[in-house]
Every structure is written in structure tokens, then in C-alpha cells.
């Protein structure tokens with residue numbers, strides 16, 4: 469690592485995996501200071517900084533500017549590279565670093581327990597014991613986590629790749645553009661006729677049947693190049709146009725039988741992308757969005773209406789194009805009315821809830837986030853906008869609620885505060901504050917509800933999905949305690965108590 473790699477805006481700025489760990493840097497700094505027999509005050513005086521500032525750096529809570537780091541290295545008489553080395557300066561310091569990392573995990577923060585300082589006053593056996601307990605807790609939680617290991621890793625890997633590409637897949641855009649060109653599609657949305665043309669061009673015929681296996685969206689006869697599709701009425705369920713295009717996508721993108729779950733997942737993401745890229749061709753979609761942005765009236769509803777697709781397809785397609793073409797970082801989430809995340813994507817640093825393994829699926833979203841407050845809105849089906857202050861900054865979100873056979877889902881598209889001005893609803897006055905994973909934010913029912921209803925409630929869970937996450941202790945399995953208490957509270961207020969007095 470060279471000094472030039474470190475500077476951007478005078479701050480440490482290196483890319484993972486050689487990212488500087490601030491806790492380790494602080495420990496190395498403190499170690500060198502003690503070796504040189506300097507107090508915090510003495511070193512502060514030598515580099516012309518407040519002792520409180522150096523203390524924050526030594527505790528790994530502040531990223532030092534390069535100039536400050538250079539001054540410290542100079543005052544200690546060590547090369548700056550030495551301070552930046554990734555190993556702990558001693559075994560004891562290594563344990564303290566490990567403790568600090570464990571305590572920064574959302575899973576620990578959600579417990580609401582005090583942060584223990586690993587300083588000299590903490591006895592060595594207490595430190596070893598704490599680390600042992602943390603390690604065991606992590607192991608147990610990992611074992612219990614809702615998503616199987618294989619699926620989790622595949623999901624995470626894919627999410628990282630999507631994030632790195634800003635969810636824009638150039639090779640699929642190209643493949644889709646070629647297909648459109650081959651059927652001479654030159655304007656706007658793709659019609660049903662266009663889809664038949666594409667299928668014919670690729671050598672396939674479509675057959676709508678009533679006896680398709682219930683678990684299949686489509687079945688393709690590879691020998692005779694026939695695609696069998698269900699005779700679905702309009703309404704709920706998958707857009708039949710998308711199902712055809714997804715099936716054709718497998719052939720256009722040259723997919724073979726998936727080798728493993730990761731492969732399967734990637735193919736599914738690719739064909740979904742391909743179908744959306746045909747239904748909402750890049751050129752026309754970006755023209756449309758450019759005009760809307762110029763009017764400061766970007767709106768997922770309009771985007772949906774202009775191309776005749778589902779809201780979710782429009783929201784997804786927006787995340788493909790927003791960052792690549794317009795420099796707008798975004799997040800997307802599909803959240804069940806129970807508060808559970810089903811799908812999520814972000815490249816705007818919003819912090820989705822994760823379990824101890826880093827998985828997002830099946831995790832409960834903060835009650836203050838737009839994905840959940842929308843369900844309590846007067847009219848959840850009309851346009852809903854909200855600013856949310858979080859530990860990672862303020863985000864603006866637009867949310868749409870849709871009703872499905874498995875309940876209501878909110879579909880959210882969000883962006884950091886400064887980009888809200890390009891959107892319709894960017895001037896909303898609705899605003900909430902979220903401090904999750906701090907348990908006082910929304911993870912614990914309010915004390916007065918617990919006082920009144922604790923021990924007096926007996927809900928029966930409606931287990932609705934394999935995504936059901938391992939719930940924290942002290943709640944009812946499968947049911948959120950706060951929801952239960954609030955429900956009982958509402959009922960109690962609805963009518964006067966009928967209990968005999």
C-alpha cells in the first residue's frame with residue numbers, strides 16, 4: 469500500500485480486502501505510544517491535537533486524516549506503514565480487537581447490553597471468557613439461522629455482484645437489444661405481437677395448456693421447440709409475457725443445466741433481467757426516465773404505466789438503470805406485512821437488517837422504515853413517500869403496497885436524501901427516525917404495553933413461510949410480541965371492559 473493509495477479527501481481510503489481496520493490501527497498506535505512511554509496528553513501536545521481526538525482514534529472510533537497519522541508516526545518515531553500493518557501488536561491487543569468487533573455486530577447491539585471496554589483494567593480471564601461466549605453465541609445463531617448455508621452464500625455472492633455492477637448487466641442489455649433489432653422493434657414498449665415475433669424468430673412456438681404441472685411456470689419441449697404455458701386469466705400471478713421472455717432468455721443467454729444452487733440462482737436473476745430488458749427496452753426506458761428527471765418527476769408508477777408492466781418489474785428495472793445512466797444510487801425492498809424482508813438490493817449504503825451470518829432474507833425491517841409505516845397509512849394503496857433518518861444517513865423512499873395470495877407486500881424504492889429532488893414526492897414532509905439495531909428503536913414493545921399485557925397474551929402463530937427467522941428470546945415463536953400487545957390494547961380501547969368488576 470502506498471501513501472497515494474491512501475489519500476482521497478485526506479482520509480484513509482483503501483479498497484477491501486486490504487481495507488484498514490480502525491480498531492487494529494488504534495491498538496497499534498496505543499501500543500507504540502506506550503512503548504515510547506508517552507501519555508495521551510504528551511502525544512496530543514506533540515501533534516497539536518486534542519487528547520479526546522487521539523483517544524477516539526486509539527479506540528478505533530474515528531478514522532484519522534492522513535496528515536494526522538503522519539504527524540503521529542513522526543512524533544512516535546515510527547514509519548507510518550508500521551501503524552497501518554494489519555496484525556495486532558500483541559496477543560492481548562488481538563483479544564481486545566476481537567472483543568470490539570464482536571460488540572459491533574448488529575446481533576450484539578440488538579441485545580441492548582453494555583459495551584465492555586477491553587482496556588487494561590479488564591482482567592485477562594474476563595476478556596478470554598467474554599470472547600469465548602461471543603464466539604459460541606455466533607456459532608449457535610449461525611446454526612439456527614433460517615436460510616440454509618448454501619442458499620445463503622449463493623444469495624450473498626449474487627448480491628455483492630449486483631451491487632458492484634450497480635445492478636446493470638451490460639451483456640444482457642446487449643443481448644436484449646439484439647433480439648429487439650432482429651424483430652425490428654423500434655419504438656416504446658414491447659407488445660404481445662412483438663413477443664410472438666421474438667419467439668418465432670428464435671424458432672419456438674407457444675402453446676397455452678390447462679394441465680401444466682402446478683409447480684411449473686412453463687415447460688419447454690427442447691426437441692420440438694415448443695413452449696407450454698398455463699392458460700391463466702388476468703389478475704394475480706406472473707405476467708404471462710414475462711414468463712415467455714424468461715424462458716426464451718435461457719436460450720438466448722446460452723444457459724445449461726445449473727451446476728449448483730448458485731448457478732440456478734444466477735440463471736434466474738439473468739432471465740428475469742432479460743425479460744425486463746425486453747419489456748422495458750433500455751433506450752426507450754432511459755429516454756422516458758430522462759424526461760421525468762428533467763421535470764423532477766421521476767415516479768415508479770408512471771414508469772410502470774408507460775410500459776404496461778407490474779409495479780415490481782418497473783421498480784426493478786428502475787434499479788437497473790438509475791445508477792448506471794443517471795448516477796442515482798438506490799435501494800429496493802420487498803417486505804411482507806409482517807415486517808419480514810423477502811427481497812432486497814442496495815448500492816446506496818442503506819443498512820438492511822441481517823442475521824448473524826449476514827443474510828437479509830427473513831429478517832425483520834425496522835418499524836420506522838417506509839416499507840413498514842406504509843401499512844399503517846390512511847390509504848396504503850395510494851402513493852406513499854417518506855424520509856427516514858438512519859445511522860447511515862437520511863433516505864427518501866417511495867412505497868407501493870400490493871395484495872397477493874400470501875398477504876400484503878410493500879415494494880420500496882429508496883435513495884439518499886440529496887437525490888430525492890428528482891422524484892415526485894421528493895418534497896414530502898413525512899419523516900421518521902430509525903435507530904435500529906438499537907433495541908430501544910422498535911425491537912422491544914413499549915414498557916407500558918409489556919406492563920399491561922406481559923404474561924396475559926397467548927397468540928397462535930400462523931407460520932407463513934420457510935423464511936420465518938429465528939426469533940429473539942422473550943417473544944412468541946412466529947408472532948411479534950409488540951403486534952400482539954398492540955392488538956390487545958386496541959381491542960381493550962374499542963369497547964368498555966366486559967369483565968365483572
Ligand SMILES: [Zn+2]
Nearest residue numbers: 834904909910
Ligand atoms: Zn427500528
